[in-house]
Amino acid sequence: MSVLTVQLGQCGNQVGQELFDIICSDAQEGQRKTYSAASCERFFHQTAHGDLVARALLIDMEPKVINRSMSMAAKSGRWSYGESSHFSQKQGSGNNWANGYCVHGPRHRDAVEELVRREVERCDRLAGLIAMMSVAGGTGSGVGTYVTQCLRDIYPSSFILNHLTWPYGTGEVIVQNYNSVLTLAHLYQLSDAILVHENDTVHRICSRLLNIKHISFSDVNRVIAHQLGSILQPALTADSHGAYSRNPLGELVSALACHPEYKLLSVCTIPQMASSSIAYSTFSWPGLLKHLRQMLISNTKMEEGIDWQVRPPADSGRSRSLAGGSFNTSLANLLILRGKDVYSAETGGIDDPALYTSWLSSKEAFSLWKSPVPFNKYEKSATLVSNSQALLRPLDDMVGKAWNMFASRAYIHQYIKFGISEEDFLDSFTSLEQVISSYSQLC
Numbered sequence: 235m236s237v238l239t240v241q242l243g244q245c246g247n248q249v250g251q252e253l254f255d256i257i258c259s260d261a262q263e264g265q266r267k268t269y270s271a272a273s274c275e276r277f278f279h280q281t282a283h284g285d286l287v288a289r290a291l292l293i294d295m296e297p298k299v300i301n302r303s304m305s306m307a308a309k310s311g312r313w314s315y316g317e318s319s320h321f322s323q324k325q326g327s328g329n330n331w332a333n334g335y336c337v338h339g340p341r342h343r344d345a346v347e348e349l350v351r352r353e354v355e356r357c358d359r360l361a362g363l364i365a366m367m368s369v370a371g372g373t374g375s376g377v378g379t380y381v382t383q384c385l386r387d388i389y390p391s392s393f394i395l396n397h398l399t400w401p402y403g404t405g406e407v408i409v410q411n412y413n414s415v416l417t418l419a420h421l422y423q424l425s426d427a428i429l430v431h432e433n434d435t436v437h438r439i440c441s442r443l444l445n446i447k448h449i450s451f452s453d454v455n456r457v458i459a460h461q462l463g464s465i466l467q468p469a470l471t472a473d474s475h476g477a478y479s480r481n482p483l484g485e486l487v488s489a490l491a492c493h494p495e496y497k498l499l500s501v502c503t504i505p506q507m508a509s510s511s512i513a514y515s516t517f518s519w520p521g522l523l524k525h526l527r528q529m530l531i532s533n534t535k536m537e538e539g540i541d542w543q544v545r546p547p548a549d550s551g552r553s554r555s556l557a558g559g560s561f562n563t564s565l566a567n568l569l570i571l572r573g574k575d576v577y578s579a580e581t582g583g584i585d586d587p588a589l590y591t592s593w594l595s596s597k598e599a600f601s602l603w604k605s606p607v608p609f610n611k612y613e614k615s616a617t618l619v620s621n622s623q624a625l626l627r628p629l630d631d632m633v634g635k636a637w638n639m640f641a642s643r644a645y646i647h648q649y650i651k652f653g654i655s656e657e658d659f660l661d662s663f664t665s666l667e668q669v670i671s672s673y674s675q676l677c
């Protein structure tokens with residue numbers, strides 16, 4: 235079964251290109267025939283000459299980034315994008331969600347849908363769709379939301395996962411919080427699950443764990459792609475009966491997003507280090523999983539600076555606040571282990587009922603995938619995909635900042651002129667307030 239990835243806007247196209255690059259090089263590493271075949275079937279189709287072509291569409295309102303992503307893929311010599319699997323125009327969406335959603339999206343709907351249909355027909359069976367974009371600009375967020383809506387209309391029963399990059403808190407785009415609120419509120423109605431990477435967090439990983447001095451988007455994207463690849467590459471799941479799962483998105487969604495009120499997923503991976511250090515490091519599963527568990531409950535996205543004081547609260551003392559420093563309650567977690575001796579690895583206490591909301595049993599709330607194949611040069615690695623309170627604070631900040639701007643009606647006219655009304659904003663605020671309230675009451 236295959237997954238179709240739709241890359242939207244500058245960010246979506248750049249992150250997507252890194253993802254396919256990592257997936258391809260990981261699949262082709264060493265002697266790993268079955269794994270490699272499963273990965274390639276999932277993410278690539280082959281030409282008559284055996285060349286790998288990504289199952290992806292590149293969509294942007296300007297051609298520059300698409301051209302660059304296509305030529306970088308071709309230059310890799312290992313894989314490429316399809317010759318005509320892209321759609322671009324001459325001018326971007328000016329960081330305006332309304333321009334993307336109300337103007338560019340509808341104007342180019344037929345052309346984009348035609349590309350999607352053609353790509354889906356190339357799959358023997360469609361396992362689902364991934365839409366990748368940032369929430370802060372105009373094309374990824376606005377056109378991306380519109381395209382997700384079209385995908386939902388055309389494929390009502392397919393799994394749709396949105397991968398979203400959240401902007402730096404300091405912000406390069408003045409209206410980024412408006413664009414983020416409008417995107418999230420709409421996607422919440424359309425998507426099966428929303429997997430989030432925050433640029434600030436990934437930037438810190440580049441600086442502190444990878445020791446990169448001048449961090450570029452390409453560095454940030456490699457970290458995001460590594461984490462995504464470690465989720466999406468083939469693994470043995472509880473239902474796959476000893477063979478690599480053929481339904482990765484369906485199993486991901488059923489493991490993590492079982493309730494329509496809770497769709498926000500965050501990721502952490504361990505270990506992450508400069509490639510020059512990997513060869514000199516050894517890890518044990520108990521050590522890795524002990525760190526990962528503490529990263530989860532203290533809501534730390536990297537193994538540096540973990541707060542070891544945070545403990546699961548006693549049942550009676552379960553109080554939650556946005557104030558921070560508190561225990562991060564989970565609704566569901568998916569632990570993915572890859573590499574040497576993986577069958578002897580225990581779950582490291584991540585299945586402990588004390589970590590979870592009381593209304594799901596930990597059997598339902600915890601899932602485990604394994605693969606004996608080392609991922610992306612790490613002899614052992616563990617990734618945790620979490621539906622927890624981890625994104626509550628950044629979401630609350632984002633909505634709060636957008637609300638403050640909205641209260642003074644700043645920049646609203648720029649959205650109204652493309653067809654978004656004040657009521658549309660209010661509806662989006664209301665629906666995200668509901669999400670915030672649901673996550674804060676998770677206990």
Ligand SMILES: Nc1nc2c(ncn2[C@@H]2O[C@H](COP(=O)(O)OP(=O)(O)OP(=O)(O)O)[C@@H](O)[C@H]2O)c(=O)[nH]1
Nearest residue numbers: 243244245248326327328329368371372373374401
């Ligand atoms: N991680 C990461 N973030 C990016 C990248 N490119 C842009 N961003 C972030 O994306 C946001 C801006 O969105 P873009 O994707 O550049 O904009 P767009 O969707 O192309 O929309 P328009 O420029 O309005 O047409 C900002 O928060 C940037 O920090 C990238 O390659 N990687």
